[in-house]
Amino acid sequence: MTWEVLNIIGTIAFAISGAIVAMEEEYDILGVYILGMTTAFGGGAIRNLLIGLPISDLWNQGALFILAITVITIVFLFPFGALKQWKKWGTFTDAIGLSAFAIQGALYAASMNHPLSAVIMAALLTGSGGGVIRDVLAGRKPLLLRGDIYGVWAMLAGLLIGVGMVNQTWGLYALFVLIVILRMLTVYFKWSLPYRSLKDANYSRKER
Amino acid sequence: MTWEVLNIIGTIAFAISGAIVAMEEEYDILGVYILGMTTAFGGGAIRNLLIGLPISDLWNQGALFILAITVITIVFLFPFGALKQWKKWGTFTDAIGLSAFAIQGALYAASMNHPLSAVIMAALLTGSGGGVIRDVLAGRKPLLLRGDIYGVWAMLAGLLIGVGMVNQTWGLYALFVLIVILRMLTVYFKWSLPYRSLKDANYSRKER
């Protein structure tokens, strides 16, 4: 298992996620492809933009593009009697994508000697930026901002890499597994962050 | 007829389109100008960003800026008893803009020796990117992702240029006319892409 493999799994997971959301919004087949590709590659594009790498580096990923397009085609043609099945392992591959992309983003930023805040932001943006673009293009409020615990795990990966606690190969693998497990536990136990509503006149803090 | 002319017509068409959408959303006059300018120049900004050209190249288009602002002013003051008339030739100038901008974007990317996928994406983004920004700023789901056939024609232009089938001047003019005709036929015959809805529990494929 190498980082290449993680990158491939992450790309597949996010391409599936974008394609599913597009079909939920009744977008046409071009919309399904665009949303799938945007979700798979958008996080990396935002990361490159913010940490100063050329965005055009995206185009050197020809093999990943073909892979993502193939996966989206399969999803579009898939018999969805088994959809509940998909939701289960879809959450799992998505957690793998989050973890792999967050760690990648943090390593990129750290290797460029950016400060800690940039490393944490790169992890957050690479891990979840594609999903935010997906939600905006689908006319939804971004899940990252209101769902269960998601972005925090990406930021945790960025923090541990940014402070130098994790830098050897075995440590990165352990971190990868840890983030996946934390994300799966979040879904299983329905962990969520506190929020505070200013919707009503009567302002009070509550737990969701 | 030169590419300058096409560029001018495309800019005009997209500026009108953005201004009309802003008025449909009851945005104020500044909103009308911003949405008109964003639609006219946003596609090119995204293209420059993704293929690695400096975005600040935008500012060397002073004459086009003044033209777009003039056109938006006229649209804002226009007596709209004749609106249905507008919709007809508006679709036509929009088709010209899509075709001209898609071909321009593809030529830019091809001249930088980007791979085929980048050329196709540059055509798609330059031709339709401004419209996506317009729809997001108007709080709408992007037409590109769910309307009739639109982005596909831009991608077709990118494909034919990217594989080198069209590279001479007369070929580019022929391609320009072809894309306009295909887009107009789409509107006339209400062609649309297949889609697949995951909205309901009962998943099944349908044609729109």
Place this chain on the structure above:
Amino acid sequence: MTWEVLNIIGTIAFAISGAIVAMEEEYDILGVYILGMTTAFGGGAIRNLLIGLPISDLWNQGALFILAITVITIVFLFPFGALKQWKKWGTFTDAIGLSAFAIQGALYAASMNHPLSAVIMAALLTGSGGGVIRDVLAGRKPLLLRGDIYGVWAMLAGLLIGVGMVNQTWGLYALFVLIVILRMLTVYFKWSLPYRSLKDANYSRKER
């Protein structure tokens, strides 16, 4: 009073604004931080992107990041019995932020010898760009495009700097105060721009 101070006040004001909107949308605590940071720093990121400065310059603002995070934390924990109080001086700090950021953006663009249109756009985008990103991420139609008079004051600052009418230190301070006053008068007297609705079949121009 120096530009550093203005920059700090502007960052604080916009961080508060983003955090409040996130709580109005019932986003969770991570959403509150992300929206606060995006509103405070998003305008500058867009400005850097469009006028050709590296976006990664953002990361050299470590002290401002810590300040913004501190402010958002305070807002999240604040007892909101006094909210109506907040709205009053919130509008005032927001006006300070708009003015300071618009002038900063215009100075940046002017120092790079961009044409007048770019200077005005840089003022507009730096002053109000963060708010547009905030509104899109909150699933709202951007206030800039439909609210009372806001962006026009930023553009006015850009115009006066771009034509060289204001370039000395005392002139910039006077301009800063002028923009704040104009913005506060807008709110007090409910000034708004004309708009024109194409919502209904019966198109007619009206004042709001």
